Amino acid sequence: MKFFKKYIKVITVCDEYGSLTPVYIIWHNGEKYKIDRILEVRKAASKVGGCGILYRCRIGKNERNLFYEINRWFIESTTP
Amino acid sequence: MENKSRTILHIDINHCYAQIEEMLCPPLREVPMAVGGDESQRHGIILAKNIKAKPYGILTGEPIRSALKKCPELQIVQANMQNYLYYTSKIKEIYHEYTDRVEDFGLDEAWLDVSDSLNVFGDGLTIAQEIQRRVLHEYGLTVSIGVSFNKVFAKLGSDYKKPNAITEITKDNFQDFAWSMPVDDLLMVGRSTAKKLALMNIKTIGDLANSSVTTLKNKLGKMGVLIWSYANGMETSEVTLETFELPPKSIGNSWTTPKDITNTSEAKIVLERLSNSVACRLREKQLMGKVITLSVRDTNLHRFTHQRKVEVALDTCNEILSIIMELLGESYDFVLPIRSIGVHVSGLVKTNTHYQLSLFEDTIAKAKSRKVEIVLEDIRQKYGFYSVSQASALVDKNLSHVDPKGSHTTHPVGFLKGSL
Numbered sequence: 001m002k003f004f005k006k007y008i009k010v011i012t013v014c015d016e017y018g019s020l021t022p023v024y025i026i027w028h029n030g031e032k033y034k035i036d037r038i039l040e041v042r043k044a045a046s047k048v049g050g051c052g053i054l055y056r057c058r059i060g061k062n063e064r065n066l067f068y069e070i071n072r073w074f075i076e077s078t079t080p
Numbered sequence: 081m082e083n084k085s086r087t088i089l090h091i092d093i094n095h096c097y098a099q100i101e102e103m104l105c106p107p108l109r110e111v112p113m114a115v116g117g118d119e120s121q122r123h124g125i126i127l128a129k130n131i132k133a134k135p136y137g138i139l140t141g142e143p144i145r146s147a148l149k150k151c152p153e154l155q156i157v158q159a160n161m162q163n164y165l166y167y168t169s170k171i172k173e174i175y176h177e178y179t180d181r182v183e184d185f186g187l188d189e190a191w192l193d194v195s196d197s198l199n200v201f202g203d204g205l206t207i208a209q210e211i212q213r214r215v216l217h218e219y220g221l222t223v224s225i226g227v228s229f230n231k232v233f234a235k236l237g238s239d240y241k242k243p244n245a246i247t248e249i250t251k252d253n254f255q256d257f258a259w260s261m262p263v264d265d266l267l268m269v270g271r272s273t274a275k276k277l278a279l280m281n282i283k284t285i286g287d288l289a290n291s292s293v294t295t296l297k298n299k300l301g302k303m304g305v306l307i308w309s310y311a312n313g314m315e316t317s318e319v320t321l322e323t324f325e326l327p328p329k330s331i332g333n334s335w336t337t338p339k340d341i342t343n344t345s346e347a348k349i350v351l352e353r354l355s356n357s358v359a360c361r362l363r364e365k366q367l368m369g370k371v372i373t374l375s376v377r378d379t380n381l382h383r384f385t386h387q388r389k390v391e392v393a394l395d396t397c398n399e400i401l402s403i404i405m406e407l408l409g410e411s412y413d414f415v416l417p418i419r420s421i422g423v424h425v426s427g428l429v430k431t432n433t434h435y436q437l438s439l440f441e442d443t444i445a446k447a448k449s450r451k452v453e454i455v456l457e458d459i460r461q462k463y464g465f466y467s468v469s470q471a472s473a474l475v476d477k478n479l480s481h482v483d484p485k486g487s488h489t490t491h492p493v494g495f496l497k498g499s500l
Binding site: 042043044045046047048049050051070 | 103104105106166216217218219220221
């Protein structure tokens with residue numbers, strides 16, 4: 001499957017120790033998707049270019065890689 | 081200390097700028113690509129190239145136009161220094177997890193002394209493999225690593241095989257390994273030393289190691305002894321601690337202006353900015369200088385320097401600028417316009433609150449003007465560099481719109497860090 005790099009809006013929770021947890025992603029058409037579960041958090045390079053902190057997430061039935069790159073979020077998207 | 085066996089790694093991020101661009105935009109890996117300076121600002125040279133661009137014979141440092149002649153389909157990516165600084169510093173954070181002895185050699189290279197970490201992380205080769213794997217997984221970049229018992233052979237090892245390689249040079253195998261290599265692969269043997277050595281029929285590192293040290297000393301001076309000891313694996317310099325900062329020998333700024341400088345008043349606008357930056361940096365480091373140097377490169381790329389020594393060390397923009405303007409008046413007639421210009425201050429001494437006053441100058445006015453400059457710098461720090469400017473800066477914004485201090489980057493220091 002081909003993936004594309006898409007910068008997106010993310011609603012996050014920043015806890016009292018400064019750690020970020022993404023809760024919702026907001027798609028370009030304004031649609032909001034809940035992140036049901038975060039499966040893994042680690043530093044990683046992305047196959048679509050760029051690197052940062054990888055949050056491997058379960059959104060509904062799908063598993064997606066969400067990256068926090070310096071100061072913004074991108075997702076490895078299946079649609080361009 | 082010298083008898084203790086050491087384990088030194090030299091890590092080199094392969095074609096660093098180009099690889100960071102490829103990591104950020106993977107399709108660039110498939111085409112010949114080079115990172116270049118900004119042509120509109122006349123910084124149009126190749127800074128790095130990727131593997132696909134190598135067969136075309138493109139050289140780092142050559143003008144973009146000549147590179148495009150060699151390879152018309154070459155994709156030029158504009159350099160983004162901030163990105164390179166960010167990612168290289170992040171990668172160096174990984175190095176710091178393995179030892180506190182990390183010595184930078186430019187943005188993309190570093191030496192690590194892991195001798196004291198062996199009990200924790202395993203032997204040199206294991207640490208090298210671990211670092212290589214982490215840099216690739218976490219930042220998507222490949223590094224070449226040399227593992228050896230001193231800095232010179234560690235560097236030789238990392239240069240030996242690229243990209244994404246690890247080369248170990250041990251005390252047992254360095255003769256077989258390094259002695260057959262050409263002599264100019266050795267650190268500190270540049271083009272001119274290699275030429276001199278060739279005249280002495282020294283072509284490989286082995287030739288150098290087996291030649292007479294007395295002859296080398298006669299021909300090359302102290303440098304001859306030094307490179308002979310390198311070739312014989314006797315280099316023992318320490319990898320400096322991360323907190324160690326070498327006192328500077330000179331402080332300077334130069335700038336290739338976006339348009340040529342054709343007369344003294346234009347030059348003054350630029351020199352005011354450069355002198356100001358140099359003065360600020362001197363004061364930040366609590367230093368004053370006695371030797372003021374002007375460097376000029378004309379549009380034919382001829383470069384010359386002109387310098388003057390003053391009796392009382394100084395650190396203010398006004399004083400530096402007035403000397404620099406005198407130097408310019410004495411040495412340049414603007415037959416050819418100036419392409420780049422620089423101000424350097426050396427002969428540095430620590431700023432001392434007590435110093436010999438001169439009988440022949442107005443020291444009160446001097447102290448006042450110094451205070452004004454400090455206030456100006458405070459304003460700039462608080463509200464941004466362009467919040468306050470000299471009126472002369474408004475005459476030509478092309479020439480004055482530069483923040484040499486803010487955009488200053490420290491370039492690789494020499495390996496020897498000072499005199500022999």
